[in-house]
Each structure stands twice: as structure tokens, then as C-alpha cells.
Amino acid sequence: MKETSPTEPEAPAATATGLHPTATGVHAEATGLHADRVSRRADGRLILDGVTFAPEPGSTVGLLGPNGSGKSTLLRLLAGLLAPSTGVVTLDGTALPALPRREVARRLAVVEQQADTQTELTVLDVLRLGRVPHRRAWTPASAHDERAVRAALERAGLTDRADQPWHTLSGGERQRVQIARALAQEPRELLLDEPTNHLDIHHQLDLLALVTALPVTTVVALHDLNLAAMYCDQVLVLHAGRVVAAGAPGDVLTERLIAEVYGVRAAVTREGPEERPHVRFLGTLA
Known part of the structure; x- marks a missing residue:
């Protein structure tokens, strides 16, 4: 999509207060993943409007809001998959565009809504893709790579599925494999875009229990308010591209x-x- 430049004055920044002491601004000494007054335009339409967001390291933050509120766009900006029209996303105080993509990929893991492939892959093959950012081109997997993959298999409860073909897995199993692939990446930040979509209740609870137990900073877009209340430390609510509320679920919902x-x-x-x-x-x- 071709983007256009803003034609009206930039609106005041919407601030995700209560999520981190530096949530009202990004400082050079800041650690972790921060978005500072980011906006995004596409085809002349303002999709995200002046959002500032700084998740507390190690916490699980739920992104909430109706369809079209900007949740997926914010996740893609945080991942560096989209560039903001205004504002900046930083990682440990450095703007994402200034960092090599391989370095960003070592720190940030992204789990999209659905993943598919026509290539004949096993579960173990998929998890090994998570180690690609840690290796130079044409370099074989190291002993550490294999340990990381096996540890991710075990944490995700997939050890007995290692050799199973990807195309034979159910939707819930595929989501679990994608999270395991992200774990094999050994990230410090994990971004998930509506991972519970199309899953039954058992798999929704199972998957979120796995995600929230991880020792990483997690940002997860969700539709279900009760799941967010059960599993998230903090929630951030978007409406029409702006932050309208942020804080503990009990205070916000x-x-x-x-x-x-x-x-x-x-x-x-x-x-x-x-x-x-x-x-x-x-x-x-x-």
C-alpha cells in the first residue's frame, strides 16, 4: 500500500500510562521495547494515532480493542515489520531502523494469527527455523542451537511430536508449535497477534497458560476480554487507533x-x- 504524508497537525500523543515508569517518553537509557508517539497512515487513512507504549520488562500485556482499532498495526510496528509515519520504536533506547535486522530478530519473536506452508516440514524443522537469526549464512546448527530447540520442544509439551509432519497438526497444535519456534529463538520480547483465534476453549486456556509462564516480555493482541483479565498483568485498550485506557485489568475493564x-x-x-x-x-x- 502506498502511504501519504499527514495533511493535518499531529494529534497529542495518547499515552499508555501505568505500564512502565517511562511510559510518557522514551529515553536513551531506557531498556526494553518502547513506542514513542507512533502513528501510522496508509492510503490516506490514519490507522494508529500518537501511541506511546512501554511494557514492563517480564510482564504480559494484552492489547484490546474492536476490529480496526489498530492492535495488529501496533504489533507490526513494535516488531519492525512496519515503519511508523511519525514517532519511533526503540529497543534498549536505540531506534529499530538503526539496528541490524538480525539483531532485532534475535531479541524479538513474532507469532502471527495463522501460519501455513506448502513445504514438507516436521515440527522439529519448524522449531529449527527459530535459530536462523543466531547463525551466519550456510553455517550448520551448533550444539547450543540444538539445545535451544529441544528445550523449546519440552517447554511447549511437544517432545513426542518432534517428527510429526506440520500439515497433520490441528490448529491448536500449530499455534503451540509456532510459540515453540519463537521460544527456540530465545527472545526477550514476544509479540503475538490474536493467537487464540479459531481455537477451542481448552486450547485457548492451554496456550495462554504457556505464554504467560514464559520469562519474557509478552505483548498479545486479544479479542476475549475475560481471557485478558485472567492471564494479563496489564492491558492496553485501543479505539480508532488511539489509547483510551491502560493499566491492570481490574482497573481498566x-x-x-x-x-x-x-x-x-x-x-x-x-x-x-x-x-x-x-x-x-x-x-x-x-
Whole structure:
């Protein structure tokens, strides 16, 4: 898609407050992945509008919002797969475009909504792709590469599937393999775009339990508010490309916000020992 330059003054930055002490600005000494007032335009349309976002290292942050709110675009900007029209994404204080792609790939792992291939690959073959950023061209896998792959297989509960052909896996199993491939990459940041789409309830819970137990910073786009409330340390809510709320699920997921952002009536109660919010939908607003 061809992009056009902004034609109106840049709007004030929407800030994801409460996610990190430096969330209102990116500093040279900052560590981790930061987006500072990023906007994105395509075909003259403003898709993301002045978003500042700095996840706490080691936390799990859920990106929430209706379709078209900018969740996938923000993830792709954070991954360096798209360039912002304005603003900057940094990794440890350095702008992503200034870093070699191989270095970024060693730090950031991305799991797209769905993955497919016509190539005859086994589960083990897919996981070995995660080690590509760590090797020079035409260099064979090292002992460390194989250890990383085997450790990812074990963590994802896929040891008994190592030699199974990719095309024989179910949708839930494929998602688990993609997460295992990302683990084999040994990232510090993991970005997932709606990984629970098209999965049954068992696989949704299983997959998110795996993801949130990982010792990495995780940013995951989700549609299900209750899954976000159960598994995320923080949530960031986007609407029409702007941040409208950010913080702990219990502080953010209110009946008023759900009505304003999603256009539905809901009852929000507290469930379980941690009193996490539980959302019960009552119908659309007239």
C-alpha cells in the first residue's frame, strides 16, 4: 500500500500510562521495547494515532480493542515489520531502523494469527527455523542451537511430536508449535497477534497458560476480554487507533469503558482469589 504524508497537525500523543515508569517518553537509557508517539497512515487513512507504549520488562500485556482499532498495526510496528509515519520504536533506547535486522530478530519473536506452508516440514524443522537469526549464512546448527530447540520442544509439551509432519497438526497444535519456534529463538520480547483465534476453549486456556509462564516480555493482541483479565498483568485498550485506557485489568475493564469502546452493555464482577474482573455481556447498546 502506498502511504501519504499527514495533511493535518499531529494529534497529542495518547499515552499508555501505568505500564512502565517511562511510559510518557522514551529515553536513551531506557531498556526494553518502547513506542514513542507512533502513528501510522496508509492510503490516506490514519490507522494508529500518537501511541506511546512501554511494557514492563517480564510482564504480559494484552492489547484490546474492536476490529480496526489498530492492535495488529501496533504489533507490526513494535516488531519492525512496519515503519511508523511519525514517532519511533526503540529497543534498549536505540531506534529499530538503526539496528541490524538480525539483531532485532534475535531479541524479538513474532507469532502471527495463522501460519501455513506448502513445504514438507516436521515440527522439529519448524522449531529449527527459530535459530536462523543466531547463525551466519550456510553455517550448520551448533550444539547450543540444538539445545535451544529441544528445550523449546519440552517447554511447549511437544517432545513426542518432534517428527510429526506440520500439515497433520490441528490448529491448536500449530499455534503451540509456532510459540515453540519463537521460544527456540530465545527472545526477550514476544509479540503475538490474536493467537487464540479459531481455537477451542481448552486450547485457548492451554496456550495462554504457556505464554504467560514464559520469562519474557509478552505483548498479545486479544479479542476475549475475560481471557485478558485472567492471564494479563496489564492491558492496553485501543479505539480508532488511539489509547483510551491502560493499566491492570481490574482497573481498566469497567462497564463504562466496555460500553464506550465496544458499544455493548456488560456486567463486570470480581472472580477468584485474585478478584480478577469477569465480564458478562448483556446486549448491544440501542
